[in-house]
Amino acid sequence: MDGGSGTNGLMVAGLLRDLGAQVSELYCEPDGAFPHRSPDPTASGALADLSARVQAEKADLGLAYDGDGDRLALVDEQGRRVFGDQIMMILARDILRQGPAKIVYEILCTQALADDVVAHGGEPVMTPSGYAFVHEGMQASGAALGGELSGHLFCRAPEFRFDDAILATVKLLNVLTASRRPLSALVAELPTYYSSPELRLPCPDTAKAGVVESVKRRFEQDHRVDTLDGARVHFDEGWALVRQSNTQPVISMRFEAHTAEALAAIQSRVQPLVEAEIERQGQG
Structure with a gap:
């Protein structure tokens, strides 16, 4: 269990032992400087030490928490991340x-x-x-x-x-x-599509709404576009999401499709448009 030097470390380790689990502790001592890894367990490389510990000790899974203890990250018994x-x-x-x-x-x-x-x-x-x-x-x-x-x-x-x-x-x-099976087996049963990570492009706050609106207008004639949060454009083989960050000068994008080829095609169709609109509207 990787406490991430945050608030959950000592408490959760003790709780899990009380529930009958064997716990190997990693970074469970609170330290607000977060000397070992990012307090965000989903950050790139943040789960590397946990993954190595799980494999070395042949654990059933690895648990990780963020700095204030309200987010859970996970690796299976092979050290692979579970999203x-x-x-x-x-x-x-x-x-x-x-x-x-x-x-x-x-x-x-x-x-x-x-x-x-x-x-x-x-x-x-x-x-x-x-x-x-x-x-x-x-x-x-x-x-x-x-x-x-x-x-x-x-x-x-x-x-x-x-x-x-x-x-x-x-x-x-x-x-x-209850399943009496390894975590990897449960994950293997889940449907899987091809997804990009969340891509975050710097964009002036004054231009963010205009960029999203431009994407919506570009695709709404020929595609279903959901506007619940930004513009989620639906294609035959997947979707693209372009939205403005609520807290930072950033445009966020994510892409998903049923095949790797379709994912690449959707991303190559949408991302250059977004980048061009950020460049164009950011100059205003």
């Missing part, structure tokens, strides 16, 4: 075995999540990107589960208030224990 939307699919399948339910997810998540929820009798509910929007979606819909690609996970409980990485950890371990 936030994949964690949601595993938890959603367990919930939906008990009956129909709503599952809230942010717009950055893979389409495979929504497709898998429907396939197992649930109702997916998409929200704009961000903690507050997922929380609001959970409250409004009465959903059993909500989450973000970044690892914020909301589990319905009698006194539901906020995202809870510790509760999500316990629920995930319950699923894994």
Whole structure:
């Protein structure tokens, strides 16, 4: 378990031991300087030490938390990263075995999540990107589960208030224990599409809305464009999302498709347009 020098380290390690787990601690002493890795466990390279420890000790999985302890990241027994939307699919399948339910997810998540929820009798509910929007979606819909690609996970409980990485950890371990299979086997059963990482391009705040609007106008005649959060353009083989950051001078993009070739085609069609619009409108 990688505490990331944050607030969860000592507490969660003790809790897991109380629940019967054997825990090998990594960076569990709180240190606000975060000397070992980024406090963001989804940052590039942040899970490298955890992955190596899991493989060296032949652990069943590796858990990692962010600095303030409200986000969960995961690697399987082979040290491979399990993404936030994949964690949601595993938890959603367990919930939906008990009956129909709503599952809230942010717009950055893979389409495979929504497709898998429907396939197992649930109702997916998409929200704009961000903690507050997922929380609001959970409250409004009465959903059993909500989450973000970044690892914020909301589990319905009698006194539901906020995202809870510790509760999500316990629920995930319950699923894994009941399955009597390695985590990699659960992940291998999930539908998988080809996705890009979230790409973030610097863009002046004054130009962000105009860039997104230009993308919308360019594609809306021939493609379905969702405007829940930015412009999500739907193609026959996948989608492209272009949205403005709510907190930084950045345009965010993500692409997904059913094949690697389609992913490359969609990205090559949309990204140059976005870059050109940032250049053009940023000069104004």
